[in-house]
Amino acid sequence: MRRLLLAALGCAALVLAVAGQGACESKLEPVDPSFAGRTLTVGVVIAPPFVEKDPNGNYVGVAYDLWEDVAQDLGLRFTTREYGLEALLAAVRGGEVDVGVSALSLTPEREAQMDFSQPFYYSGLGIAVPAVAESAVERVVDAIFSSQVLFYVGSLLALLLLVGIGVWLLERRRNPEHFRPGGKGIGDGMWWSAVTMTSVGYGDATPKTFMGRALAMVWMFASVALLATFTAGITSSLTVDTLTGRVHGPDDLPKVRVGVLQDSAAEEELVAGHIGVRRYQTVDAGLTALVDGDLDAFVHDQPILHYYQHRDFTGDVRILPGFFDPQLYGFAFPRGSLLRKSVNVALLRRLVDTEYRAQLYGPYLGKQAIQ
Known part of the structure; x- marks a missing residue:
């Protein structure tokens, strides 16, 4: 008798569980009676991967497939009409269509003119x-010829030329053996400014005048700070560009x-x-x-x-x-649509299912895009 009682209780619990599950699954918001027996007009805009046409001319896509499933859950019949984006928005505002299906982003301006479903996709601008x-050699070459490195090198050469011309102007008359006349003398001055800056100091060119030696002393002290600045800047640029990607x-x-x-x-x-x-x-x-x-x-x-x-x-x-620049995508309805509530409930019931989201997004966006 005890075993029979336990078996009966077990069967009753099983029946109640199945019934409860069925009741839960049937809790869809009833569609307003005004839509009973009607064939809805659905407006779409071609916007892959949300709405596109397959080789047979049938509409498919993330948004369209989702709408078909929601309509099936609610027992809705519909026909599809294709528009451009602005034309579809105007058709929704004017009540020409019952629902707009595409990659329609929710914006304050649109929300003021029409109603939207709960968002079915959350995204924004991406970077490809x-x-x-690139190979290591390519990255090094790109870094060397980057605008930042070229700026440092160009600035350094310009500064060497400026100091070289200055010392040549001061030394060319009293020291022609080291700072020759004309262009050769400017070259001598630039050579002197370079070896002085790097502390090499070959001694093949040395200023003799008071002003020339004063400029040399200032240039020696300034070179310590300038060379450190240039070295740090170029090293930083090469290290960042070489060890990391560009974007x-x-x-x-x-x-x-x-x-x-x-x-x-x-x-x-x-x-x-x-x-x-x-x-x-x-x-x-x-x-x-x-x-x-x-x-x-x-x-x-x-x-x-x-x-x-x-x-x-x-x-x-x-x-x-x-x-x-995040965006939310949803279905669009005319203001005050009695269809929106029912669609929202059916939409959310679909999207809370992880397996369903994988089936919906995967074929169009790949596994990495499944949310």
Whole structure:
């Protein structure tokens, strides 16, 4: 009898657990009755990897696949209509479509004119760099001919020339055997300033006049500080450029060759930050220039960079971790839409599932982009 009682209790507990799980899974927000039996109009903008067309002409992508799953969960029927970005936003504002699906970022200006779902993707501007690192020799050569090192060397040569001309002007009449007339004498003066600065002091050229020797004394003391400054600056530049890569984040962009998509958010952000950019008509063209060595970095929306890397540039391009100028992507609805609440609940139920996110993002963005 005792065993029968325990078995009965176990079966009852199992039934209650299954029933409870089923009840939990069925807790979707009911769709407003006004949408019952209706075929919704969904507006899209082609924006890989969020919305694109497969070889058969069917709409696919991160945003579109997610919308299809949400619509299936809610039992919604819909037709798809393609727009440009501005046209879609106008259609959402005017109620021409029931929902807008694409890489639609949530901004204060848009939020004031329409409603948005909970965000389904959080990202921002990413930085693509070459995946194949330069050899040590190439990095050293690049560092030696960098603008910073060339500035130090040029400044040093100009200073040597200035001091050389000065000592030649003071010594050319009283000391012609050491500081010859004309251009040769200027060369003698520059040679003297160089050997004096480096403390070599061959003695083949020495000033004899009072003013010449006074200049020599000042130059000797000044050379100690100047040489230390030049040495430290050049050493620091060579060490940083040689031991580390060129680009590690946004702070490095002002110092390197940067590409952007013309008329993109990346162009607007970098130009506003007074960073020089090279403009390209397509992302593919920009990444190709990066691989060919014409650029040190290419800046664009990070998920789109992941998409192109995953599709066409695997092994050639590396996307730096992290992003800047963050953006949230969501579905857009007309103001006061009665559909938004139901979509939000279904959307969140999907996105809390780690396995589902991997299935949604993985095919388009690669494993490294799965959040």
